[in-house]
Every structure is written in structure tokens, then in C-alpha cells.
Amino acid sequence: MARSATQKRAPSERAPKSASKEPANMPPASHSGESFAAMLEESFGGKGSLEGSVIKGSVVAIENDFVLIDVGLKSEGRIALREFSIGGQAPELKAGDVVEVFLERMEDRNGEAMLSREKAKREESWTLLDKSFKEGSRVTGIIFGRVKGGFTVDLNGAQAFLPGSQVDIRPVRDITPLMGTPQPFQILKMDRARGNIVVSRRAVLEESRAEARTELVANLKEGQVLQGIVKNITDYGAFVDLGGVDGLLHVTDIAWKRINHPSEVLQIGQPVTIQVIRFNAETQRISLGMKQLEADPWEGVVAKYPAGMKLKGRVTNITDYGAFVELEPGIEGLVHVSEMSWTKKNVHPGKIVSTSQEVEVVVLDIDMNKRRISLGIKQCTENPWAKFREINQIGSTLSGEIRNITEFGLFIGLPGDIDGMVHMSDIAWDKSGEEAIAAYQKGQNVTVKVLDIDSEKERISLGIKQLMADPFENIAVGFKKGDVVTCTVSAITEGGIEVNLGDQAGGFAGFIKRADLARERSEQKPDRFAVGEKVDAKITNIDKGARKVTLSIKAREADEDKQAMAEYGSSDSGASLGDILGAAIKKKKDEGKE
Numbered sequence: 001m002a003r004s005a006t007q008k009r010a011p012s013e014r015a016p017k018s019a020s021k022e023p024a025n026m027p028p029a030s031h032s033g034e035s036f037a038a039m040l041e042e043s044f045g046g047k048g049s050l051e052g053s054v055i056k057g058s059v060v061a062i063e064n065d066f067v068l069i070d071v072g073l074k075s076e077g078r079i080a081l082r083e084f085s086i087g088g089q090a091p092e093l094k095a096g097d098v099v100e101v102f103l104e105r106m107e108d109r110n111g112e113a114m115l116s117r118e119k120a121k122r123e124e125s126w127t128l129l130d131k132s133f134k135e136g137s138r139v140t141g142i143i144f145g146r147v148k149g150g151f152t153v154d155l156n157g158a159q160a161f162l163p164g165s166q167v168d169i170r171p172v173r174d175i176t177p178l179m180g181t182p183q184p185f186q187i188l189k190m191d192r193a194r195g196n197i198v199v200s201r202r203a204v205l206e207e208s209r210a211e212a213r214t215e216l217v218a219n220l221k222e223g224q225v226l227q228g229i230v231k232n233i234t235d236y237g238a239f240v241d242l243g244g245v246d247g248l249l250h251v252t253d254i255a256w257k258r259i260n261h262p263s264e265v266l267q268i269g270q271p272v273t274i275q276v277i278r279f280n281a282e283t284q285r286i287s288l289g290m291k292q293l294e295a296d297p298w299e300g301v302v303a304k305y306p307a308g309m310k311l312k313g314r315v316t317n318i319t320d321y322g323a324f325v326e327l328e329p330g331i332e333g334l335v336h337v338s339e340m341s342w343t344k345k346n347v348h349p350g351k352i353v354s355t356s357q358e359v360e361v362v363v364l365d366i367d368m369n370k371r372r373i374s375l376g377i378k379q380c381t382e383n384p385w386a387k388f389r390e391i392n393q394i395g396s397t398l399s400g401e402i403r404n405i406t407e408f409g410l411f412i413g414l415p416g417d418i419d420g421m422v423h424m425s426d427i428a429w430d431k432s433g434e435e436a437i438a439a440y441q442k443g444q445n446v447t448v449k450v451l452d453i454d455s456e457k458e459r460i461s462l463g464i465k466q467l468m469a470d471p472f473e474n475i476a477v478g479f480k481k482g483d484v485v486t487c488t489v490s491a492i493t494e495g496g497i498e499v500n501l502g503d504q505a506g507g508f509a510g511f512i513k514r515a516d517l518a519r520e521r522s523e524q525k526p527d528r529f530a531v532g533e534k535v536d537a538k539i540t541n542i543d544k545g546a547r548k549v550t551l552s553i554k555a556r557e558a559d560e561d562k563q564a565m566a567e568y569g570s571s572d573s574g575a576s577l578g579d580i581l582g583a584a585i586k587k588k589k590d591e592g593k594e
Contacts, residue, residue: 050103054120059097067093069101069115077101077113084117100124121157126192129158133187138204143179151175153185153199160185160197169205170231213244217284222276225293230270238262240274240288247286249274256291256298256330258316297330302366305331305373309363310380315353323349325361325375333373335361342378342385342458343417353377384416385455391415394450397467402444410440412448412462420460422448429465429472429547472547479549481539484556489533492526499535499551509549512537516552 057071066078079101084091093099102119132139143162145152150163162185167175186203189196228240228247237250249272251262259265266272278287305311305327313325313333322336340352353359362379366372392398400412403419410422424433427440440446448462479485479501487499487510496513512535517524529535537551538559 054100054102054123056098057101057115059093059095059099061095062093067117069099069113071101071103071113071115073113075112077103077115079115079117122159122195125156125158129155129187129197130190130192133190136186138184138186139199140182141185141199142182143175151179153183155185155197155199158197160187160199162199162201166200166202169202169209209244211244216243216245217281220276220279220286222279224276226274226276228272228274228288230266230268230272233262233266233268235261238266240272242286245284245286247274247276247288249288249290253277253287253289253291256294256296257326258324258332260317291330297328298368298371301331301373302368305363305366307363307365310360311363312358312360313375315355315357315359318350318353318355320348323353325359327373331373333361333363333375335359335375335377339364339374339376339378342381342383343419383455384418385453385458385460388414388416388418388460389453389455392450392453394452396450397447398450398462399445399447402440402442402446405437405440405442410437410446412446414460418458418460420448420450420462422446422462422464426451426461426463426465429468429470472544479539479542481542483539484536484559485539485551486534486536487551489529489531489535492529492531494526497526497529499537501549510537510539510551511548512551512553516540516554519554519557 055071057069057077060068060070060076062068062081065081067081067084068076068078070076081091081093084093084099099117100120101115101117102123104114104119129139139155141153141155141160143151143153147161150161151167153160153162166188167178172178183201184204185199185201186207187197188200188203189198191197226242228242230238231241231246232239235251237248238254239246240249249262249266251259254262254265272290273293274288274290275292276286277289277292279285311327313327315323316326316332317324320337322334322340324332324334326332335349335353337347337349340349341347344352359377360380361375361377364374364376364379366374398414400414400420402410403413404411407424409424410427411419412422414420424437427433427436446464447467448464449466450460451463451466452459452461454460485501487501489497490500490509491498494514496511496517499510499512501510514524514526516537517526517529535553536556537553538556539549540552540555541548541550543550
């Protein structure tokens with residue numbers, strides 16, 4: 001049974017032990033008169049004291065987490081069992097194993113040899129590490145612990161510091177898979193006096209990546225299929241590490257189906273198989289694709305989805321101009337806002353359909369060059385505009401509620417939940433549009449006449465004034481240009497006078513301009529007339545389009561003068577206008593006496 005480390009051996013026990021455990025090069029027993037220390041010194045080539053050097057010893061026993069080591073001295077030494085662990089792993093040690101240890105002192109105050117396994121490993125490792133550091137070569141170590149700012153690495157007995165920033169090229173969230181596994185490192189700094197070593201795993205990876213990058217770029221070509229790791233994700237795509245060089249996988253090249261954000265199908269650190277779509281050797285920009293490795297769903301789309309076909313799909317995205325509907329994975333069509341409803345106009349698509357809703361659509365058109373399918377939702381229901389045309393004829397009379405009043409007319413609700421419009425010019429015959437529209441209110445029921453139906457443009461023109469006869473027609477029938485009529489002054493303005501043409505014209509108004517009020521300029525004053533006064537005037541123009549009748553007193557007077565000149569004389573006979581008029585008056589008096 002092994003002795004305890006604190007148990008000293010009796011003098012009678014030491015002689016046999018010394019004789020039995022002499023080193024191979026120990027002098028013969030005839031030197032027994034010499035001191036034991038002298039013999040040891042001689043056995044080690046006369047190099048002086050063994051203290052501070054590495055020697056070999058045999059494991060005697062393992063007791064209470066300590067290892068008893070016999071190095072051929074007067075007593076064994078003991079070393080903590082943990083000093084024999086490598087990389088934080090439990091040591092595999094048993095009695096009889098020969099190990100190298102560092103002799104700090106021949107004896108301590110308890111008479112034991114002061115030994116250290118860690119210092120032995122450190123001395124050996126430091127020599128090898130110093131050589132690697134000077135040569136710039138890599139060393140192998142095991143990450144076994146965490147410290148502030150980084151990790152501890154066992155370099156075959158020597159402990160080194162690995163800063164957190166030097167673990168990998170990219171930040172590593174979980175270092176657990178790296179711990180306890182031999183890894184290559186580059187020594188960044190060594191200070192043997194202080195026992196400090198700083199190493200980097202990142203430097204090794206960067207060097208390897210640079211070599212791999214050069215080889216990869218040299219052999220890279222479009223169409224090549226590669227393996228990569230998702231390095232970063234943005235709104236427009238993902239950057240993939242191809243092994244020393246990054247490529248961009250655009251969101252539109254991830255899958256044939258619509259993907260709103262790359263994070264829907266990818267995550268950082270995920271391995272992916274991709275294809276090189278484009279490669280610019282000068283800028284070293286690499287465009288990648290994943291969907292190109294799958295069959296193109298657009299092949300045979302025209303035959304599969306002919307125009308007019310009805311089918312169901314799922315709403316994947318809604319915009320201001322319409323909604324995208326997925327017909328199958330990778331195949332989407334657009335339902336433009338104008339093709340969503342027969343009756344709901346100027347309404348946001350989000351108020352008609354919702355995302356993920358299943359809807360029935362009709363294929364309207366397919367553009368293979370642009371990869372666009374135009375779809376319609378309203379075509380799945382009966383067209384109320386066409387139905388209205390079938391039931392109602394132009395000229396028919398309907399009643400409806402005023403749904404809206406705008407600056408250009410009235411919108412009237414019609415059967416089929418559609419609207420017709422009464423333009424402001426079709427409200428009244430005898431009023432301006434602004435004046436006529438002011439007489440109506442929203443919600444009021446009105447009777448209208450159908451003026452026109454355009455089912456393709458979804459327009460129905462209505463009229464209110466057409467329900468009664470056009471008073472202007474009386475003028476067109478009973479009057480003509482050149483007629484002299486007796487009219488009544490209805491209004492006096494700066495530019496002339498307004499007149500009423502009488503019952504025969506349906507009370508329609510005419511206008512006499514200021515310059516047409518008299519032949520003499522001094523008499524061309526509107527204020528010399530009074531409202532209600534009757535005047536005779538000649539119709540100079542009837543404008544059916546503008547619905548205006550223009551008259552002239554001046555023209556009537558000129559015509560009367562011409563007539564008198566023709567009947568009673570001319571300026572060539574020497575008679576004056578006064579003589580002619582006097583003769584005409586005298587003739588009328590004479591005719592009256594007869």
C-alpha cells in the first residue's frame with residue numbers, strides 16, 4: 001500500500017529504496033560514502049541542482065484528488081489531479097504511469113518534493129510555442145474556459161488567452177460547439193517573463209478564406225451550383241458566404257412564389273444550395289439564385305390558364321392599384337382595382353378583399369414576356385350595366401335617389417346598385433348649371449330620362465330637363481332671323497338690355513347689345529329704357545347651340561329708312577330724307593281721309 005504524502009520514511013527504509021530505484025546511470029554502491037545529493041548531481045551529468053528543471057517520475061498512487069509521484073528523491077511529491085487534465089477533460093492516469101514533472105524544491109517543510117505537472121507542461125510547451133511564434137506557424141489548442149473579454153485555451157500545457165473578437169470572422173453567439181475540440185490558432189503575442197500568450201482563431205480562418213477566395217473566384221462561372229451559408233439578411237435579399245467571398249441572393253430569386261421578406265424562408269447561419277446567375281470579374285459582384293434550381297412554373301401557363309377561365313386563388317398582397325392573387329405556388333396574377341367590382345368605384349382594394357382571402361377570379365390576359373397575368377373578380381358576377389341596357393331603353397323614364405352631388409352634376413341611384421349621372425347642363429332649360437344644381441339635395445328622389453347607355457365604359461347619362469319641352473323650340477318654329485318682334489324690357493345691364501319675347505316664344509329671353517340700342521351713338525344708353533317698356537327690335541341671330549337670341553333696334557331703324565327711301569325717292573333725285581318722310585306722312589293722312 002502506498003504511503004501518504006505526509007508520511008516520512010524511517011532511515012532503515014530509505015537505503016533499500018535508494019538502491020532499488022537508482023536511475024539507470026547511477027554510480028555503483030561503492031560510492032555509498034558520498035552524499036545522496038552528490039550522487040544525484042553526478043547521475044544528471046554534473047549539471048548542478050535539479051531544482052527548476054523537468055524530470056521524470058512514476059505515479060505511485062492517486063489519493064483524494066492528488067497524485068503521488070516518485071522522482072527518486074528521499075520522499076514522494078504530490079500534485080493536484082486537476083493539473084493532469086487536458087482541455088478541461090478528466091485525466092486518464094493510473095499507478096505506474098511515467099510522467100514528466102517540474103521540480104520546484106527538493107523538500108518542503110514537510111519533507112516532500114515540491115512538484116508541478118502544469119509547470120512541466122508549460123516549460124515544454126513554451127519552448128515549442130516560442131519556436132512557432134518566431135516562425136509564424138500555427139499551433140493547436142483546446143478552448144476550455146471563459147474569462148472576461150474572451151476564453152482560455154490550452155496549448156498543450158501552456159494557457160493562452162483568446163479574445164472574443166478573435167474567435168471567428170463573424171460574431172459567434174454560441175461557442176459551445178468549439179469548446180473541447182482541437183482548433184488551429186495563430187499566436188499574436190508572447191511574454192514568457194509574465195507568462196502571457198494571446199492567440200487568434202480568426203487569423204487562421206481569414207488566411208484560409210483568402211486562399212479559398214482566390215481559388216473560388218478563379219474558377220467561378222455563371223450557372224455554377226455552389227453551397228453557401230446565409231451571412232446576413234436585408235429587406236431586399238440575403239448575403240451568402242461562398243467560402244471567402246459573398247454573393248447576393250435577391251428576394252425575387254429565392255423562390256418562384258411571392259416572398260415579402262427573405263426572413264420568411266431564410267435565417268442567418270442556414271446552409272443553402274445556390275446557383276451563380278451573374279458574375280462580374282472586375283467588380284467581383286456575384287448574383288445568386290435559388291429558384292433557378294427548381295422547375296419554372298411559368299412553363300405551359302398559357303395552355304393551363306386560357307383567357308376566360310374561372311378559378312380560385314388566394315390573395316397574397318394588396319396595393320393601392322390592386323391585389324395579387326396566387327393561382328399556384330410561383331404563379332400570381334394581378335386583379336387591378338378597376339376589375340374588382342362593377343359598382344364600387346374609387347375604393348381602396350383593401351376594402352373589397354383581404355390578405356389570405358380565397359377569391360374567385362377570371363383570367364383576362366397573359367403576357368409571357370413580362371410574366372404577368374391579368375385577372376378579374378367582377379367578371380365572376382353578372383354585369384349590372386349590361387343588364388340595365390337590356391331592361392331599359394334610351395328615352396325611358398326612371399325614378400331614383402340622389403346619391404351624390406358634385407360640381408358637374410347629380411349622381412342618381414339606379415336598379416342594380418349602379419349610378420347614372422345628370423350633368424349640370426341637363427338639369428333645367430332656363431337656368432344656368434350652377435343655379436339649377438343648387439335646387440337639389442342629397443337623398444332627394446327625382447324623376448329622370450335615360451339619355452345614353454355605354455355599358456363598356458359603365459356610364460349612363462340621365463336628364464331632368466328632357467322631361468319637358470324645350471322652350472327654345474318655340475322660337476325656332478315661330479321666329480326666324482330678320483323678323484321684327486315686339487318685346488318687353490325685363491332687365492337693364494351695363495352692356496345692354498334683356499328682353500322677353502312674349503308668350504309666343506314661351507317667355508324666352510333675348511338680348512339687345514348697347515351698340516344696337518339706336519342708330520345715333522348719343523342714344524345708345526341702356527338707362528334710357530325702363531323695365532316693362534315695350535320695344536320693337538329685329539332678330540339678328542338665333543344660336544340654338546348657345547340657346548341665345550340676339551336682337552337690334554338699330555338694325556330695325558336702318559331697315560325702315562331703306563324701305564322709305566325705296567318707296568318715296570332716293571338721294572339721287574335731290575330730295576332730302578325730311579322731304580321723303582314728310583311726303584310719306586302726308587300720303588297716309590290723305591289715304592285716311594278717303
